[in-house]
Amino acid sequence: MEKIIKLLSQSGYIHVISTLTLLLLVLSLRSLFMTKVRKSDWRTEDKRKWYVIIRNWSSLTIVFGLLIIWATELTTFAYSIIAITGALIISGKELILCLHGGLLRVFNSMFKVGDRIEIDGIRGDVLDANLMITKILEIGPSNFTHQFTGRSIIIPNSLFLSKTVINESFMHKYVLHVFKISFGREEDWQEAEDCMMKAAREECLPFMEKARENMERLAFREGIEVPSVEPRITYKFSGPKELEMIIRIPAPASRKGNIEQQILKSFMKMYLIKKPVEAES
Numbered sequence: 001m002e003k004i005i006k007l008l009s010q011s012g013y014i015h016v017i018s019t020l021t022l023l024l025l026v027l028s029l030r031s032l033f034m035t036k037v038r039k040s041d042w043r044t045e046d047k048r049k050w051y052v053i054i055r056n057w058s059s060l061t062i063v064f065g066l067l068i069i070w071a072t073e074l075t076t077f078a079y080s081i082i083a084i085t086g087a088l089i090i091s092g093k094e095l096i097l098c099l100h101g102g103l104l105r106v107f108n109s110m111f112k113v114g115d116r117i118e119i120d121g122i123r124g125d126v127l128d129a130n131l132m133i134t135k136i137l138e139i140g141p142s143n144f145t146h147q148f149t150g151r152s153i154i155i156p157n158s159l160f161l162s163k164t165v166i167n168e169s170f171m172h173k174y175v176l177h178v179f180k181i182s183f184g185r186e187e188d189w190q191e192a193e194d195c196m197m198k199a200a201r202e203e204c205l206p207f208m209e210k211a212r213e214n215m216e217r218l219a220f221r222e223g224i225e226v227p228s229v230e231p232r233i234t235y236k237f238s239g240p241k242e243l244e245m246i247i248r249i250p251a252p253a254s255r256k257g258n259i260e261q262q263i264l265k266s267f268m269k270m271y272l273i274k275k276p277v278e279a280e281s
Helices: 002-011 014-039 044-069 071-091 093-107 157-161 189-222 256-270
Strands: 116-119 122-129 133-139 148-156 165-167 174-184 232-239 242-252 278-280
Touching (some): 044 071, 093 148, 122 148, 189 242, 189 256, 242 256
Antiparallel strands (some): 116 165, 122 133, 174 242, 174 278
16 A cells, blocks of 8 residues: 555656546547437448447557556556465455456446346346346246246356356336247138237337337437337247247336236237147247
8 A cells, every 4th residue: 555655656646637638538539429420321330330449449548548657657566466466366266257257247337236137047137236246036937937936146247257148128118028929830820910919019009109219219329220119920930830929029128027928818818729829938
């Protein structure tokens, strides 16, 4: 601690002023360029490409600028912590990996408290997250239901370094939810589609406009095409005698399971088939 204070007193205010000037200049230019690109008439793909280029170059400029400004102090300070760092790496490898994963989560905004995530086959709503662990309320089994199991799971943040993280709440308040039903090919699929579409539109109508506004805000922020919120139905042949209907609907993130169930119940009331309908989400 004494060494740090001594370094700061020797360097004076010039390095602090240089650092603040660098940050202000680079962030101002990045904001200016991002605004110009956002207001341009370029294609969405070109805008998204330039968003990434501007962010990456501004980040690199800040990093290299800070290295140049604080080069002498960093070199002096580095020698004093090499021994400590080596000892920590040997004795606390797992802790360092957890810390690294926590920093990766924070700086890349992977998710926040309340989001529904899935990692390494574990799925649930985030209850708490810090630099070492993430606590979730489990939902299961797998992704076939949206019911809480009543169990909380502690995930070490080191998993974020090696496993894929799926954030089901990326679209925030409203999401595009997909579920499917299977039935025999001999059934009247056209009538089934009409009944399913009618049920989906009736259940989604109360929040359709809010979902559309949410998607427009997301598209503007991320520089992507505005996703359609209208219910959609596609098909897949899942077996020699089976046809799979895949339904995509907009839904509030916290109620997508309930909305799915209401649609399925309305569908079954309108379309009664002889064979039992097998549903899976």
